[in-house]
Amino acid sequence: MRRGFILGLIVAAGVGLATVAAQQQQPPLGNIEKLANNLYMIPGQGGNSAVFVAGNGVVLVDTKLANNGPGLLERIKSVTDRPVTMIINTHTHGDHTGSNMAFPASVEIVTHENTKANMEKMPVYQEAANKVGMPDRTFKDRLTLLSGNDSIDLYHFGPAHTNGDAFVVFRNLRVMHAGDAFANAAQPFADVANGGSALQYGDTIGKAAAGITGVDRVITGHNVVRPWADFVTFGEYNRLMAQHARASMKAGKPAEQAMKEFAPGEKFKDYPAVAAGRGGPGGNFTIMYQELSR
Numbered sequence: 011m012r013r014g015f016i017l018g019l020i021v022a023a024g025v026g027l028a029t030v031a032a033q034q035q036q037p038p039l040g041n042i043e044k045l046a047n048n049l050y051m052i053p054g055q056g057g058n059s060a061v062f063v064a065g066n067g068v069v070l071v072d073t074k075l076a077n078n079g080p081g082l083l084e085r086i087k088s089v090t091d092r093p094v095t096m097i098i099n100t101h102t103h104g105d106h107t108g109s110n111m112a113f114p115a116s117v118e119i120v121t122h123e124n125t126k127a128n129m130e131k132m133p134v135y136q137e138a139a140n141k142v143g144m145p146d147r148t149f150k151d152r153l154t155l156l157s158g159n160d161s162i163d164l165y166h167f168g169p170a171h172t173n174g175d176a177f178v179v180f181r182n183l184r185v186m187h188a189g190d191a192f193a194n195a196a197q198p199f200a201d202v203a204n205g206g207s208a209l210q211y212g213d214t215i216g217k218a219a220a221g222i223t224g225v226d227r228v229i230t231g232h233n234v235v236r237p238w239a240d241f242v243t244f245g246e247y248n249r250l251m252a253q254h255a256r257a258s259m260k261a262g263k264p265a266e267q268a269m270k271e272f273a274p275g276e277k278f279k280d281y282p283a284v285a286a287g288r289g290g291p292g293g294n295f296t297i298m299y300q301e302l303s304r
């Protein structure tokens with residue numbers, strides 16, 4: 011009942027109003043922050059954007075909510091005269107792809123192949139005028155962009171936040187943008203409608219932690235830059251959640267009880283207590299139970 015009511019509300023609110031609400035909930039567009047030589051971050055108005063000043067132009071990772079093109083360009087111009095030549099989207103969500111269409115068609119847009127498929131389903135990208143914001147190039151497991159000191163390695167390890175999460179590694183700078191696959195050190199959001207998986211989340215992050223080398227710092231989807239070790243710990247946290255979900259379901263405990271009894275230990279003392287979230291009163295445990303029942 012409750013879910014039907016909320017869905018009704020969302021439909022009634024309409025896409026336009028929902029976008030306005032999302033923009034009001036989000037912090038304002040932040041200042042550009044230097045992370046390393048030629049690498050900057052712009053927080054606010056959706057996901058964190060990375061700005062990488064390469065030899066032939068600027069590579070922008072994630073474009074925030076709609077209508078942030080001018081603000082992004084103004085901040086980029088404060089650090090370089092070079093034009094934006096490439097956009098990488100870490101995943102499909104509108105707070106990471108929302109201003110793609112503010113950039114000219116000559117800008118190459120790169121995403122995971124499933125993210126392109128997910129974006130094709132978004133109403134905003136079904137409008138002819140916004141097709142310019144659709145990906146031009148995709149990858150499946152791994153792709154290296156540019157060369158030499160400019161090399162950027164893209165990786166995909168399976169479903170987590172969505173089924174098209176890209177990990178973007180600025181190889182020479184030892185920095186990775188993780189997008190919302192690592193939005194924050196907390197219970198993550200697995201967007202099952204876009205192929206995400208709460209159950210596989212920890213394994214996917216574990217594969218990324220084992221398969222990616224040479225990274226010291228991680229740009230999170232919506233939070234501060236964190237050391238690599240925090241990314242590894244986040245994978246362990248999600249694996250513990252999945253283990254606990256399997257054991258609790260086997261013991262016949264409801265998802266809400268599984269959530270209450272989840273005690274991951276001292277290592278995760280800085281993590282906020284797992285609470286009801288987008289999975290309903292059982293949080294991600296409800297989503298994991300649903301996945302286990304398929």
Ligand SMILES: [Zn+2]
Pocket residue numbers: 101103106171190
């Ligand atoms: Zn997202």
